[in-house]
Amino acid sequence: MRYGMVIDLKRCIGCYGCQAVCKVENATPPGVFWARVMKREFGKYPNVRRVNLPLLCMHCREPECVKACPSGATVQREDGIVYVDETKCVGCRYCLMACPYGSRFFHAKERYYFEGYGATPFEEWGYRRHPTGVVSKCDFCRHRVDQGLEPACVANCMTKARHFGDLDDPQSEVSRLIRDRGGSQLYPELGTDPSVYYLP
Amino acid sequence: MRDANDVWIPSVCSQCYSCCGILAHRVDGKVVKIEGNPESGNCQGRLCAKGVSGIMTLYDPSRVNVPLKRSNPEKGIDVDPGWVEISWEEALQTVAERLSKIRSEDPRKLLVMASVMTMDQMYFARLFGSAFGTPNSVWNSGAGNHCGNAEHLFGALLHSAWSKQPDTDYCSYLLNFGVPCGFGAYYAATGMAQRIADARARGMRHVVIDPFLSPTAEKADEWVPIRPGTDGALALAMLHVLLHELGAYDREYLKHHTNGPYLIGEDGCYVRERDSGKPLIWDAVDGVAKPFDAADIKDFALDGRYEMDGAAARPAFAALKEHVASFTPEWASPITTVPVATIRRITAEFAEAARIGSTIVIDGKELPYRPVAVLYFRGAQGHKNATLSSMAIELLVEMMGASNVPGGVLGQNSRCLGHPKTGRPSWSPVAGPDGLLVVGGNWSGALPYPWAQPKKPESMSLGGLAPTVIVSPASLPLVTLDPEKFKIPYKLEMNLHVGTNYLMTESDPKVSVAAFKDLFQVSSSLFLDEATYLSDLVLPDTCYLERHSLTAESVSSNSPLEEWCYHVRQPVVEPLFQRRNFSEVMLDIADRVGMREDFNAFLNLLLDLKAPYALDVSRKYTLQEILDRRFKSMFGEEHGLEWFQEHGVLKWPKRVEEVYWKPFVEVRVPIYFEWFLKVGEGVKKVAQEGGFDDVIETSAFQALPEWRPCASHQEKRSEYDLYAIYYRVPVHSFSATYNNPWLDEISQIDPYVYRVAINIETARRKGIKDGDWMDITSAGTDHTIKARARLTEGIHPEVIAMANCGGHWSKFLPIASKSDKGACFEWLLPLTFDNMDIPTFNLDLCAKVKVSKAEG
């Protein structure tokens, strides 16, 4: 059993729905982006392409962050989900240097989205999950996955570009998509074996 | 049983006008999550970034929370009104006194403004205005220049719909003139994103014609950059290739479903049967003219020239064909900058993909199969040449017979046969005068057909002057400034201003300030935005998470396919602070003004409340009671408000006869807009009589399409060398979402949202580097705006492009009004009749500008 995600870049329109719904689902504070989208342009006018790349934690099978973490706060579960135990993290940020995918963020201090106004009721409620002084990252919405739900970014993606399932099961939708459509990982040569695949 | 401390409440989003069904999660009285309601056909359980970010609109500390009145008598675009808190009682009393006085003197002096951003309040405000007795209701200012104007005109005339969508289930070639359909904006934003993605995965070819590599164009199979304002010329050249080079058009469709066979005389008008007055066609077999609806017609002639009572006549189609003979690709290429070969290739692909003559069986019914669609909206039609360019683009679809049949262009809810149990609501296009289409009941603008004779205008938007005007954001401020010029015998005194930021969506803000600052402006608003700088009173409105409403049913099931969906909007939390739902406030005000009976009567009429659910006009009702009656009247006793509150959505499948209605409805659509000529003459006469023919120039009332240059194409000063355009992004709605910190954060990360895109080569020539501040000066307004450059290869070298409506300046919107938050495009747009398409009062949106690196 190893959870993985497949992101179909043919369907993705770079709308930032994943980034926004992650903000809501996980109530991540300012400066913390568990999900995000990058855009880049290639070519010369008029033959130009713009590529959107949704990013999140890659939940690597061989996670560099777990190796780097000196305190045992970064944990890989049996099902492949890599998460940060915020009660153990010391905030050394070594994992930020170790992760090749820029998936980790240091929550330095309590900040609110409306500067100078304090916490909104939503933030009062949500930021209890986000102590300061520790590193924070996507955990594949393990609270949802444990209830049998898909991660929020998968459930909400309005072009249905995201798929979630068991990479170890060759019959699963994600395995089939990777096989049939030629799914690829980011920087596979680093030996991290990410659990997030992209379809061209 | 529900745990009151942890509940999911079904409701409807209002972060744009798509009205997606939502489920809001409330824990201990706090809204902690918004998801798409999987039961809602509009969104199918998925929301855009705006939709899930609504929590931050609810809890924004900049919201208006108490009634306010100004203490500073001086009004100006950035003059602090000096807000002072007052009681609701004082506010309502003030409003009621003013309204009573106006109603007794001349109710026309009241202006009601609203916006598609708050569809529900707009709907109620329109009812209120109508009951009050003013023709100046509702001015849809929040969408302002972002409206489809001429597109809605042709939507009504050709598709019996406010707007349209491609048939994503079957379409195989989508020719898209810059519409963000499927890219998180436009109608049914989320639903269409899924459908267009499905179509893309299925292999639908998507060709996007756009000056900018927009979020839509970037996903297209082919991006065709074009000079702004010249889409009509491209469409004309495509018509030329179709009709003259490829001979590709759907003869059967043109004969039976359009006025293509109607004979046109030398005066450009129909040749009519003397007695019946019916337009004649030429029976090619019998060789005689017959009324278009004669039972014994053997074959409709589309070509040729015929002698009729000594005068020559030709079928409308033949007139069109001859008309486009000169619009060759060689003619269009220098205008559009699209290469000749590209025009021919795309047209050939389009024609081939249409599979003219083919059929498909759906639900046991054999239907024409035309898997090509053409879309256009703000971009292509937002110009001085709006009507004629739109006409040219629409004709591409009509030539293919790809209108409201599988694979083609589908009117958005053109036809509804009602809920299976009650048969309500129901509407359908019907054949009107001359056998041409009259739009069905799902319509919220002025009815363009059967056309009304132009008459002396009575409203500030010159309503009644031309039946081709559907919505007219552009004319109203100009007439308000000088009603006498248009022989309008009153001046506006009061503005009931509901949730629109017209200063940032309605062309040159200076003109808006001049037009509206002397009115007593009562605003019901979420924010102290720019428009409230001119308010005398501001009432704290509820946002969509705090109120009940009808959710604007005209679009509440606006996906073209699959299901009819009726939603309820209901409060997820009780209104915070002293906020009040303005629909309820209007009911109160109606009472205080003594117009309860009129209001109730209008509610009965426009909400179509049938006995026993009709309102007793003398009784006072709460909004909830009205909603309850509306639902029961439509869907039966068991489907009252309570049912909706619990279930959120009532839905039933759409039928083939509704979605692909064309083959099922005996009605023709025009490909030759004969009466436009007469409308033009009528308008000219009224304008001459009224002495305002100097500004109302009627040459654009034509039966057939042409391409005419915009002012920007004719700018002579060489330093004004670039066209400025705007486009929509999926993370903002007009100007309304810029204070939302989550969306703001995304906009900062995105390379384009807060920057102005400029071609790398163009920028190099001007010494502008990526991230530099630029001065952008409009040739039309002489106003300069500042914005930071984003250098890109993905834009036409003559163009700069900016997203939505950034560049806020209200100090009461602390996030939106910071520096480097985009630019306010409206400053570049001169508001003059000269700069408008007269048949639709659509303002030209391509501004000619000069651009230089800003100092400091």
Place this chain on the structure above:
Amino acid sequence: MVFSDPFDSLKEDLSATFRPQREWAQRRGLLLISAHFLSGVGAGAWLFSTILALRVGLFLGLAIVLLGGIGHLAFLGRPERFWRIITRVQSSWVSRGLAGITVFSVFAVAYLVLSAFPGQAGPLQQGALTLSLVGAVWICVYKGFVWAVAKGIPFWNSPLLPAIFILYALRGGIAILFVSLLFTAQPADVGPLELTKLWIGVSSGALILLYLTVMPTTGITASRSVSELMGGALSLAFYLGVVFLGLVVPIAIGGLGYLTTLAPPALAVIGISSLVGDFYTIYCIARAGVYRPLIGEFPGRPTR
């Protein structure tokens, strides 16, 4: 810039092709760089003071390592949990580092305490000294590995990096001793020291050059880092700090030592200049670190 909060530039960084790392360089990140610098040179000073039997140097070395240790702790987001850092010695170089600092600190203190009672604890004292030396070497060695194995930042992933950190620790230690000569009455024979210093200085310079020439061949990201150093935002820090203060000045003054005997103040100038250069070296290496571009022309396959 160096004092600005990484938060302020985060949104811009996230859309940059080459996202810079800032957490280990800016604002509080300066604490980490300083701590790395201090613990390295402190350990170096301890080693050379032992060899040269410079008692003042021993005290200074220990004090500096302890200061570095405190700097490391102060950098943490959760200093109160510092003890957890030592729990992953099997996999994490940061854990190993703290272990090294702990071993060194404990035994260095023990040695100095024991040495206050001469003749009492010979073998114990020797044992403590030996373990403190092991700790000091450990500190010099682990640093480079911390950076070199961090896969996020290709610029650091050079096998030369540990060697460079070791050399810098050693010459930093010597530099500390140079400075310490100002405050000590001991008429130390610094001749060999000077030569050593010169040699190490030159070799460090050579290594840096080698490093910079070799690294770009490993990819566009590391080249980007190098160009940041050589011609980008960091070029002033690099040329003035690393090259001029860290190499040119000490080598030039040290070169004079061949012709004439240098007075302690001149030696101190060498020391301080060299130390400043060493600090800048770590700072530049840290700041030049950028992440790989994640997005490429072909979906899912980044451009290399």
